[in-house]
Each structure stands twice: as C-alpha cells, then as structure tokens.
Amino acid sequence: MRFIDEFRNSATGQRLAARIKERKMRPVNLxxxxxxxxxxxxxxxxxxxxxxxxxMLSGPGCPVCVTPNVxxxxxxxxxxSPDVILITFGDMMKVPGSYSSLHQVRxxxxxxxxxxxxxxALRIAQDNPxxxxxxxxxxxxxTAPTTASAVLEAEQLGIDNFYLLSVHKLIPPAMGALLxxxxxxxxxxxxxxxxxxxxxxxxxxxxxxxxxxxCVITGFEPLDILQAIDxxxxxxxxxxxxxxxxxxxxxxxxxxxxxxxxxxxVFEINDAGWRGIGVIPKSGLKLGQQYKRxxxxxxxxxxxxxxxxxxxxxxxxxxxxxxxxxxCRLFTKACTPxxxxxxxxxxxxxxxxxxxxxxxxxxxxxxxxxxxxxxTSITLKE
Amino acid sequence: xxxxxxxxxxxxxxxxSHDLIESLFxxxxxxxxxxxxxxxxxxxxxxxxxxxxxxxxxxxxxAFTTDSYVVKPISWxxxxxxxxxxxxxxxxxxxxxxxxxxxxxxxxxxxxxPISTLRRIVTSMRRAAxxxxxxxxxxxxxxxxxxxxxxxFINTAGVGMLPEGVKVSGNNAQPGDVIILSxxxxxxxIAVLSAREGLAFSNNFKSDVAPLNHMVGxxxxxSAKIHAMRDPTRGGLATTLNEIAQQSKVxxxxxxxQIPIREEVAAACxxxxxxxxxxxxxxxxxxxxxxxDAERVVKVMRKTLYGxxxxxxxxxxxxxxxxxxxxxxxxxxxIVDMMVGEMLPRIC
Numbered sequence: 110m111r112f113i114d115e116f117r118n119s120a121t122g123q124r125l126a127a128r129i130k131e132r133k134m135r136p137v138n139l140x141x142x143x144x145x146x147x148x149x150x151x152x153x154x155x156x157x158x159x160x161x162x163x164x165m166l167s168g169p170g171c172p173v174c175v176t177p178n179v180x181x182x183x184x185x186x187x188x189x190s191p192d193v194i195l196i197t198f199g200d201m202m203k204v205p206g207s208y209s210s211l212h213q214v215r216x217x218x219x220x221x222x223x224x225x226x227x228x229x230a231l232r233i234a235q236d237n238p239x240x241x242x243x244x245x246x247x248x249x250x251x252t253a254p255t256t257a258s259a260v261l262e263a264e265q266l267g268i269d270n271f272y273l274l275s276v277h278k279l280i281p282p283a284m285g286a287l288l289x290x291x292x293x294x295x296x297x298x299x300x301x302x303x304x305x306x307x308x309x310x311x312x313x314x315x316x317x318x319x320x321x322x323x324c325v326i327t328g329f330e331p332l333d334i335l336q337a338i339d340x341x342x343x344x345x346x347x348x349x350x351x352x353x354x355x356x357x358x359x360x361x362x363x364x365x366x367x368x369x370x371x372x373x374x375v376f377e378i379n380d381a382g383w384r385g386i387g388v389i390p391k392s393g394l395k396l397g398q399q400y401k402r403x404x405x406x407x408x409x410x411x412x413x414x415x416x417x418x419x420x421x422x423x424x425x426x427x428x429x430x431x432x433x434x435x436x437c438r439l440f441t442k443a444c445t446p447x448x449x450x451x452x453x454x455x456x457x458x459x460x461x462x463x464x465x466x467x468x469x470x471x472x473x474x475x476x477x478x479x480x481x482x483x484x485t486s487i488t489l490k491e
Numbered sequence: 492x493x494x495x496x497x498x499x500x501x502x503x504x505x506x507x508s509h510d511l512i513e514s515l516f517x518x519x520x521x522x523x524x525x526x527x528x529x530x531x532x533x534x535x536x537x538x539x540x541x542x543x544x545x546x547x548x549x550x551x552x553x554a555f556t557t558d559s560y561v562v563k564p565i566s567w568x569x570x571x572x573x574x575x576x577x578x579x580x581x582x583x584x585x586x587x588x589x590x591x592x593x594x595x596x597x598x599x600x601x602x603x604x605p606i607s608t609l610r611r612i613v614t615s616m617r618r619a620a621x622x623x624x625x626x627x628x629x630x631x632x633x634x635x636x637x638x639x640x641x642x643x644f645i646n647t648a649g650v651g652m653l654p655e656g657v658k659v660s661g662n663n664a665q666p667g668d669v670i671i672l673s674x675x676x677x678x679x680x681i682a683v684l685s686a687r688e689g690l691a692f693s694n695n696f697k698s699d700v701a702p703l704n705h706m707v708g709x710x711x712x713x714s715a716k717i718h719a720m721r722d723p724t725r726g727g728l729a730t731t732l733n734e735i736a737q738q739s740k741v742x743x744x745x746x747x748x749q750i751p752i753r754e755e756v757a758a759a760c761x762x763x764x765x766x767x768x769x770x771x772x773x774x775x776x777x778x779x780x781x782x783x784d785a786e787r788v789v790k791v792m793r794k795t796l797y798g799x800x801x802x803x804x805x806x807x808x809x810x811x812x813x814x815x816x817x818x819x820x821x822x823x824x825x826i827v828d829m830m831v832g833e834m835l836p837r838i839c
Contacts, residue, residue, distance in 0.1 A: 110757050114820075119748070122821040152766070154823020331821035446831040457764070467825045 116330030117153070125335040126158040132342045136162045138294055139341055140430055142284060143301035144171030144458025145329055151467035153331040163338060166293065166430040167463075169283050169386065170301055172248045173200045173456035174428055177384045178416040180276045181206035184245045186411035187274060188219040193409065194237060196230040197245040199223045204452045207416045227259040234263070234271040243405045246275040251303040253277040253394055254368035257375035260396070260403050272405035275395050278381055280304050281312040282392035288320050290386075293430045297341035299334065300326040302356040307372075309364030310352045317350035328356035375400055384452065385425025424451035427460050434464040441465060497604040502634025515610055516630060519617035524593075524628040532628035534593060536652065548652040554589035556580060557648035563837040565612065565642050567686035569678070569698035573615035575773060575839060576645040578702045581623045582722045585704040586776070588659035588711055589651030594620065595629035599644040602637045612643065623702035625649065657711055664719040664739035668807040669785035673706065673776045673792055674699070674800040676728050677756045680770035680838055685759070695755045699797075701774030706795040713791045716781035723777055725839055726830040729768035731777055732815045733829045739779075743815040745805030745827070768817075769830045771838045779807055 141147055147167045150156060156165060169175050185206050188195035195211070202212045202223060215221040220240075224230060227244055234242035246256045256277065263271040280301060288295065300313055305326040313324045323344035327337035337355040344350055354360050372394065381393025396404045418425075421439050426432035434440040434453070444450035446462055453459035500507040517525065524534050558579050565572040577594065584591040596616065600609065620627055682698035703722065710717060719739060723731035728750070736743045752767055760767045774797055780788050785803060792798035805817075815827040 110754050110761070113757075113761060117820040119820060119822045122823075126822070151825060152819070153821050154817075154819045154825035155821075157823040157825070331819070331823070335821075466828050466831070 113330070116328070116332045118332065121332055122158070122335060125332065125339055129158075129163060129335070129339050129342060130160045132339075132346065134162055134342050134345060136164065137296040137342070137345060138164050138166050139297045139299060139338060140166040140168045140287075140295050141299040141327075141334075142168040142170040142280060143299075143304065144174070144456065144460070145303065146170070146299055146301065146327065146334065147460055147463050148458055149329050149331065150334060151463045154468070155331055155334055156468065158335065159338070163342070166295065167427070167460040168287070168430055169383065169428040170249070170280060171428075171453070171456050171458040171460070172252070172278065173204055174424060174452040174459050175278065175283070175383045175385070176201075176204070176247055176276050176452070177382045178207045178418065179382065179413070180274075181210075182208070182413045182416050183406065183411060184274055185209055185211060185214055186413050187243050187405060187409060188214055188221050190241075190409055190411060192240050194220045194222060194233060194240050194242045195245060196222050196224055196233060196242060198225075198247065200456050201245060201247055203449060204455045205419065205449065207418075208414065227255050228262070231259055231263055231266070231268060231271060234268050235266075238270060241270050241272060241409055243272045243274055243409070246273050246277050249278055249280050249301070249304050250307045250372070253376065254307060254365075254371045257371040260375050260400055261371070263403065264400070271403065272408055273396060273403050274405040275376070276381070277376070277394040278383065279378070279392050279394065281308075281315070282389050283383060283386065284313070284316060286383075286386055286389045286392070287429060288316070288322070290429065295322060295430070296345060297322060298324045299337050299341070300324050300352070302326060302328045302333075302359060305354075305356065305360045305364070307365050307368045309360065310354055310362050311364075313352045317352060321350050323350040324352040326352065326354045326356050326360050328359065383428075385428040419450050422451040424453045424461070427453050434461045437461070495606050497600050497602060497606060497609065497634055499602050499634050499636060502600070502632060508632060511632065512630075515606070515613060516632070519613050520596075520620070520627040520630075522626045522628065524626065525630075532593070532595070534628060547655045548590065549655050552653040554584050554587050554651040554653060555648070556583040557646065558583060559644060559646040560839060561641070561644050561837055562683060562839050563641060564683075564686050565608070567683045567698055568696050569682050570700035570773070571612055571615050572643060572645055573612035574619045575700050576647045577616050577619035577623060577625070578700050578773060579724070579839060580647040580649040581625060581702045581704050582773075584649050584651035585702075585707040586659070586720050586722055587653070588657035588707070588720070589653050590708065591623060591625045591649055591651040591704050593628045594625050594647050594649045595631075596627050597631040597646040598633065599640050599646075600632065600634045601640040601642050602634055604642055609643070619702060623704055654711065656715070659711070659717055659720045660738075661719055661721055661735050662738035664735050664741050664743075664779040664807045665781070666741055666807050666809040667782055668718055668779040669782050669803055670732075670743065670745065670805040670807065671778050671780060671785060671789055671792070671801060672728070672750065672804045673703070673798040674774075675751045675753045675756065676723070676772055676775065677752060677760060677767040677770035679773040680727070680765075681756050681759045683771075683838055684763075696759070699772055699774035701797045703774060703776050703797060706792060706798045707776060709791050709795055710778065710788055714780060714784035714788050716784045717778055717788065718781065719779040721777055723772050723775055725771050727767070727769040727771060728777060729766070729815065729827045730830045732827065735777075735779065736815050737813045739807075740812055742808035742811045742813075743805060744808055744818070745815065746818045747820045748818075749802060749804045751800050751802060768827060773839065
C-alpha cells in the first residue's frame with residue numbers, strides 16, 4: 110500500500126535500529142505521550158528492536174483514560190435524565206465510572222448512541238426535536254476542533270436542543286505537570302503527531318526551554334517512531350534541547366490556523382481534572398461565554414454522588430509513567446479487556462490494553478528464539 | 492400485507508406454508524430424499540457415498556455440524572446469507588477432513604420479507620450446494636412477526652463422511668510443521684462492512700465466501716501429513732492460529748510480510764482502525780503440514796479455484812506454548828492474541 114509500506118520497510122527499520130544501538134547512549138527514558146504511539150510501538154514490535162539502554166514509557170495521551178470518574182459519572186447521569194439522548198464515541202461506552210458505565214445504563218434503557226463524528230449528533234438533534242441531545246466531547250486538540258465546528262453549526266442552523274458536555278483536554282500542560290511532579294525521570298518526549306497537526310510545535314517549546322528536555326513530534330508508522338527515537342538520542346548527545354518535527358509530512362510549525370481559530374472562538378481554557386494526575390491548570394477546554402447556552406451542565410442540571418475509584422486500580426500511576434501494567438496486581442487477573450476495571454484496559458489506545466494484547470515485555474518473546482528451520486523463506490515457483 | 496411479501500401465515504404450517512415450500516424451497520433443492528417430504532430425511536450411506544473420487548470412506552465415522560447465520564445485511568459484494576449458510580457448514584465439515592454430503596436448512600423469516608428476496612437467497616443456496624456437491628435433504632420454515640428478527644436468519648446442519656485414515660483436527664499441530672494459508676485475509680469482513688449503511692466507502696470489495704471442500708480434498712489426497720486445519724472465520728486468522736496453538740500446546744510464529752492481503756482491504760483496515768488479522772474470512776483455510784510435504788501441498792492448493800494464492804506464512808514451534816508471535820513487516824516481533832470481544836458484530 111503506497112504511503113504505508115514505505116514507512117514499514119524492514120531494511121530501513123534495521124538500519125535505524127542499528128544506528129540507535131551504535132549511539133551507545135547512557136540509559137534513557139523516552140516517553141511517548143500519545144496512546145496511538147503506544148499501540149503502534151506494540152503492534153509493530155518496536156520494543157523488540159531497541160537496545161536495553163533505551164526505555165520507553167507510556168504517557169497520559171489516551172483521552173478515554175485520562176477522563177476522571179467524575180466526568181464519566183456526569184455523562185451517565187445526563188444519559189439517565191428524562192428526554193435526553195447522550196451521544197458518544199464508542200470507546201467511552203465501556204469505561205467504568207464510579208458506580209456504572211454508559212454501556213450498563215444503556216442496557217437498562219438509557220438512550221445512548223455511538224457515533225463516528227460529532228456531526229452525527231447534530232443530525233440526531235434535528236431528528237429528535239423534543240429531546241435534549243448531549244454530545245460527550247472527549248479528546249485532545251485533535252478532536253476538539255470538530256466539536257467546536259459542531260457548536261458553530263448548531264448555532265448557525267438554530268438547533269436549540271444540542272448540548273455539549275466538554276471534557277476536552279490539552280496535551281502540553283499535562284506534559285508540564287508530569288515534569289513538575291518529578292516522579293519519573295524523563296529524558297525525552299515523543300510528542301503526539303495528530304495533536305501537533307493542530308497546535309504545531311510552538312506549544313511544546315517551554316519543555317526544552319524550561320526543563321531542558323528534547324521533544325520530537327512524531328508520526329505513527331514504525332519508521333517514524335524509530336527515526337524519532339534516533340533524533341531524540343541525537344539531541345541528547347548534543348547540548349541544545351529543542352522541539353524537532355519528525356512528522357513533517359503532516360505537521361507545520363504553526364499548526365492548523367483554521368482549526369485553532371475554531372478552538373479559540375468556541376472554547377475558553379480552564380483548569381481540568383485528569384485521572385491519576387489531578388487538576389492541571391489551564392489544561393481543559395470549556396465553552397466560552399458566548400456559547401454557554403450549549404453547555405449541558407448548565408442547561409440540564411444533574412446531581413452526582415461523590416466519585417470513587419476502583420479499589421486496587423493503578424491506571425493513575427500508569428498514566429503518569431510511574432508504574433507499568435505488570436506492577437498492577439489486577440492486570441490480566443481481575444482486569445482484562447473482557448472485564449476491564451480501569452480505563453487503560455478499556456480503550457484501544459490504553460497502555461494496559463496494548464500490553465495485554467501485544468506483548469509482555471519480552472517474557473514470551475524471549476522464548477521464541479530463532480526459527481527452527483528457514484521454512485518461512487520457502488518460495489514456490491509455478 | 493402485499494402478496495409479494497412473507498406473512499405470518501407463511502409460517503403457520505397451513506396452506507400458505509405448503510405453497511411456499513412447494514413453490515420456493517422444493518424446486519431448487521429437489522432430490523429424492525427431500526421429495527419424500529417426511530418429518531425426517533432418510534438416507535442410506537450407499538456405495539456412492541462410501542467411495543468418493545476413488546477414496547474409500549470410513550465405515551464408522553460420520554462428521555456432523557451445525558451453524559446459524561445472522562449476518563447483516565443479508566447480501567453484500569461477493570455473497571449473501573444463502574451462499575454463506577451452505578459454505579459455512581460445508582467448510583466446517585471439510586475442516587475435519589470430512590467429505591460433506593447432506594445438509595439441512597432452517598429458515599427464520601421476519602414477516603414482510605419480500606418473497607423475491609427469499610427466492611434469490613434460496614437460488615444462491617442451490618448454486619453453492621451444487622458447487623460443493625452436497626444435497627439439501629431436510630428443512631424448516633418459521634415466520635416471526637415484524638421486529639422479532641432482522642429479515643432472515645438461516646440455520647444449516649450437515650453430515651459428511653471421513654475418508655479412511657484421515658485424521659485432521661485443531662489439536663494435532665506439531666513443532667516443525669509449516670503453516671500454509673490459502674489466500675488473502677479480511678475479504679469477507681470488509682465486504683460485509685462495506686455493504687452496511689453509512690460505511691459504503693468503496694465498491695471494490697468482494698467477500699471470499701466459498702466452499703472449500705474440493706481444495707481440502709485435494710490437499711488430503713496429496714499429503715498424509717496434514718496435521719491441523721481450520722477455516723479462519725469470525726475472529727480472523729489471529730484467533731484461529733491461537734486456537735490451534737492452544738489446542739495443540741505449541742507455539743506459532745508467523746511472518747507478517749508473507750500474509751497475503753488485498754491492497755484495498757489493507758487500506759480499509761488502516762482507515763477504520765481494524766487489524767486485518769482479526770477480520771473474518773469465509774473462504775480460507777489455514778493448515779499445519781509437515782515441512783517435507785509443505786511445498787507439494789501449496790502447489791496443489793494453487794491449482795484449485797480458491798487456493799491460487801496459497802502460501803506459507805509461518806511455522807509451528809515447541810515454544811512459546813499456546814502463544815502466537817509475529818515478525819512484523821518492519822522487523823519487530825509481537826504477540827498476536829485472541830480477539831477480545833466482538834470487533835464486527837453479526838458478520839456471519
């Protein structure tokens with residue numbers, strides 16, 4: 110497949126892996142912030158390529174995972190309110206809140222619909238004029254502009270039964286919060302590619318400048334990731350940490366001005382709660398004054414019980430890179446993709462889900478060894 | 492209710508039911524056993540059943556299976572629920588090495604289904620049965636009120652005879668075996684998905700739904716060292732390989748680059764976020780064969796209609812027991828686990 114195969118080329122991959130090894134770097138911790146990177150790293154077996162001195166940490170970049178229970182509880186309460194249709198992306202359905210999940214309350218009659226695009230929510234609002242249609246806006250800078258565009262469209266079309274529960278979040282403040290907490294040593298960041306197509310490279314500049322830590326904005330194919338790791342190591346062996354863009358085919362320094370305009374028009378930045386991290390100043394997006402009438406929390410008052418966390422679940426530690434899934438005693442035992450306890454196991458981009466599905470830190474893979482015979486290279490000619 | 496649609500009366504057991512059976516079900520499937528129209532099909536396992544293409548069939552062993560088909564929608568590029576209902580059951584028989592002979596077909600029809608649709612599906616079943624060389628000898632029709640089913644559900648059951656000496660199962664893969672796949676993966680799942688409302692993003696897809704018994708017969712005549720065989724349907728190749736690894740208590744190592752996939756299917760999977768290893772197939776077989784026979788088996792498969800892209804995709808190892816690992820295209824290694832949950836509901 111063109112534009113995919115080029116970025117999965119084995120020979121180039123081996124060359125990059127060799128270069129990473131040859132750098133003979135001191136042991137370093139590199140954090141991939143984004144959940145899509147976590148999955149790509151596992152799915153393509155990239156950890157298997159890396160020398161022992163390069164350790165990858167997974168960060169807080171899975172929007173489903175970082176949504177705290179209190180926000181999920183609110184969505185559940187809204188879904189259970191009379192004459193409300195709650196619209197969500199599929200990933201949120203099974204995430205356990207404090208007492209239930211959207212999936213469970215749908216099973217007992219709540220009208221919850223899964224969509225692929227926020228624009229479907231507008232259509233549903235138009236088709237159901239007597240209902241209040243609430244879109245559960247989850248996601249980072251990548252998804253927030255489409256939510257903003259839906260709000261603008263609702264205004265333009267005069268759809269007055271469309272509401273938004275915005276738990277949209279911003280990535281760079283979370284990276285700053287991790288560094289301030291100083292619980293885990295991070296030598297470099299693999300910065301999210303999709304988020305950066307929107308925000309560009311500038312919002313990360315404070316990381317090299319204030320913390321002296323290099324950043325590389327990275328694409329999602331295996332060669333992108335290997336090249337980014339190599340670029341980080343190169344920065345680490347130099348003196349001047351900076352924000353480099355590896356994902357040049359998609360990311361511009363200034364980002365996407367149109368999408369940024371949508372964001373600044375519709376939203377204002379607020380302090381937001383993150384699972385495992387707590388409230389991070391200026392890390393969330395809520396509707397600005399001009400669009401307050403679309404705010405589901407203001408328009409449809411709901412009361413929720415005090416949120417609580419699942420006993421033993423270490424998603425919070427895992428999201429901060431402090432723990433690995435294997436350090437959670439629930440992982441693969443009480444907590445599996447079939448019966449997830451925490452969100453990191455629910456989301457396809459969750460760290461626990463990726464560890465569960467694709468690998469276990471070489472325990473099994475190290476038994477594999479080399480092929481018995483060279484059978485797999487048999488070629489047959491007619 | 493207009494006359495050209497199924498009504499509850501068609502399922503009453505009365506005149507309308509009889510008319511439907513006489514006019515719609517019997518003619519395409521006609522054979523003396525079905526024609527007897529008794530409560531059970533009665534058939535001897537006669538000489539012609541006992542020998543098949545020169546092979547002696549076992550006197551003692553019968554293969555018997557059943558499967559229900561609830562796929563949505565009931566037609567899609569490259570197939571429909573009728574063809575699937577025949578092929579699925581034929582293939583289940585073929586996967587244990589049996590020669591499929593007789594099928595039953597039971598229809599659960601939603602009130603209001605156009606009779607022309609039912610006729611089209613039944614015609615498709617006849618064609619598939621003819622291609623597979625099986626007879627449909629028993630059947631049943633039920634009609635449920637609108638809303639109680641989704642158009643049409645079909646159950647088929649089938650019996651087949653095992654050739655003397657054939658022993659194929661999922662629990663007999665042996666370290667050293669070579670893993671052969673008969674062709675491209677993911678075609679069925681993506682074709683069905685593309686036919687679903689709201690996801691029609693290309694018209695290039697074609698389901699692979701096909702009867703595999705002739706190819707399997709050819710394979711079994713070629714080698715006595717075919718140790719394990721499965722058709723990777725729901726759950727895809729990944730789940731099937733995991734089943735073999737678990738049942739046979741072996742490790743399996745596959746090479747991503749060797750796994751055939753049509754470019755448009757790969758592209759659709761990329762766009763939709765599906766891993767093609769988990770997407771359903773309905774006309775593929777994966778088999779574990781002793782290395783000395785592997786090349787011969789592949790050659791024979793490639794000469795058959797549904798195996799012309801057959802290729803070696805990996806091997807069976809002693810370790811890691813009950814696990815499947817894959818060398819990725821870029822050169823890494825990862826675990827390939829069973830499918831968790833349902834990726835695409837109602838795919839068959």
